Amino acid sequence: LSCEDYTDGINVDPNNFTSAPGNLILGQAELVAVKLSGSNSSRFSGMWVDQFTGSDRQYISAGNYLVTTGDFDDEWDDVYADGAAQARLAKAAGVESGDGLLEGVATIMEALLMGEAAALWGDIPYRTAFDYTENPDPTYDAQAQVLGDVQALLREALPKVGDASVAAVYGPPIFVANGAKWSEVIYSLSARYYMITKEYNLAHGAALQGISSAEGDLLSFHSSAAGARNLYYQFLIEQRGGYLTGNGSHLVKLMTGETPRAIATPGDAARFGSYFEPSPDGYDLNATDGIFTIDSSFPIVSWIETRMIEAEAAAQLSLDAEALAPFNAVRAYLATKYDADFPASTSTGTQLWMEIMEEKYVSMPGSIQIFHDVRRT
Numbered sequence: 001l002s003c004e005d006y007t008d009g010i011n012v013d014p015n016n017f018t019s020a021p022g023n024l025i026l027g028q029a030e031l032v033a034v035k036l037s038g039s040n041s042s043r044f045s046g047m048w049v050d051q052f053t054g055s056d057r058q059y060i061s062a063g064n065y066l067v068t069t070g071d072f073d074d075e076w077d078d079v080y081a082d083g084a085a086q087a088r089l090a091k092a093a094g095v096e097s098g099d100g101l102l103e104g105v106a107t108i109m110e111a112l113l114m115g116e117a118a119a120l121w122g123d124i125p126y127r128t129a130f131d132y133t134e135n136p137d138p139t140y141d142a143q144a145q146v147l148g149d150v151q152a153l154l155r156e157a158l159p160k161v162g163d164a165s166v167a168a169v170y171g172p173p174i175f176v177a178n179g180a181k182w183s184e185v186i187y188s189l190s191a192r193y194y195m196i197t198k199e200y201n202l203a204h205g206a207a208l209q210g211i212s213s214a215e216g217d218l219l220s221f222h223s224s225a226a227g228a229r230n231l232y233y234q235f236l237i238e239q240r241g242g243y244l245t246g247n248g249s250h251l252v253k254l255m256t257g258e259t260p261r262a263i264a265t266p267g268d269a270a271r272f273g274s275y276f277e278p279s280p281d282g283y284d285l286n287a288t289d290g291i292f293t294i295d296s297s298f299p300i301v302s303w304i305e306t307r308m309i310e311a312e313a314a315a316q317l318s319l320d321a322e323a324l325a326p327f328n329a330v331r332a333y334l335a336t337k338y339d340a341d342f343p344a345s346t347s348t349g350t351q352l353w354m355e356i357m358e359e360k361y362v363s364m365p366g367s368i369q370i371f372h373d374v375r376r377t
Helices: 022-037 041-050 056-061 071-099 102-120 141-162 183-196 199-207 231-239 250-256 268-275 303-316 319-339 347-362 368-376
Strands: 277-278 280-283 299-301
Touching: 022 041, 022 071, 022 102, 022 231, 022 299, 022 319, 041 056, 041 071, 041 231, 041 368, 071 102, 102 141, 102 183, 141 183, 183 199, 183 303, 199 303, 231 280, 250 268, 250 347, 268 277, 268 299, 268 319, 280 299, 299 303, 303 319, 303 347, 319 347, 347 368
Parallel strands: none
Antiparallel strands: 277 280
16 A cells, blocks of 8 residues: 555645746846846946945945955856846747747847856856756856857847837836837947947947937836835945945046046036935935936936947047047037036047046946946056
8 A cells, every 4th residue: 555645746836837928037137137237236336436435334345346256146146047047048938939029139138148247257157058957067258259149149139129119018117118129229239348349340330220319228117116116226225325425436526526527517517416415424326316216217228328339439440520429419418418518529539538438437327337448448
């Protein structure tokens, strides 16, 4: 006699899902793209390019580069297990169901996550990653090779997404339902990673086809609802108040005039308040009514980044006229946005390049891309 009838299926958990719809899996990868752009990697990058200051406890040490490999375990887990691996599952679901758009957007997410991983950390596992059964100990690929593979992914995704808008499908609720187009996001990402590999001619060409208006930014969606709040707000207000400030940072000094700008920018006085607010010790990041508030969106890929890539790539190629046009377009946009004076430039050569780099630095607070720029240049 046996107890088979009593034990058959005892280890089968009906609540332990073994699969999920591809659009839900894709949302997980998109959430990681949001987190990578606006949480720990963003904060560390901001400190290490002196936009922000580590002012309390662990952030004093981190601001002085006193970190260990373990400090980045969460980021590696995000990018690989929670991000790119999920993008691959969503992509496979798109292939199986014949949903080319799902396949294309999932491919974009894999490209973005692996592009940032390679840009941040150099040589990383990629070609033998994501299959623990076959490759439990994946090898590290050269950074340049991974970034080349990222470009191939973006080319693969382009015909899949066609003219689809981010708002139409596979964008909300993770991304803002604005005028962004997936194809323009692809070209902007391509320009970003060509800049990192210093392929300036290719970066310039891609930027020309990238995000074409400020209404086309790929933005994270945030609200006051629990679980949807701006990541900077959560850190600054709910979790670690006083850890991260603007006290004595280079960005504060540039915007207040303590350190002269490469190009005179009276309008900085108007936009300063959206970045920082006074505190007893100096300046806090403005999470009250500025860009770090509870429901503020954070740019993942933006028109300003794209235009500044176009401008810098042209400047690197000694094409001053082609550099001035997008640079001055950004300055004109800022003048309208802040109703303040952002004079156009007439500079050339090294001076123009410095103006471009500095404006990008000031206009993209907390962006990992500034960290990439500083190391590249």
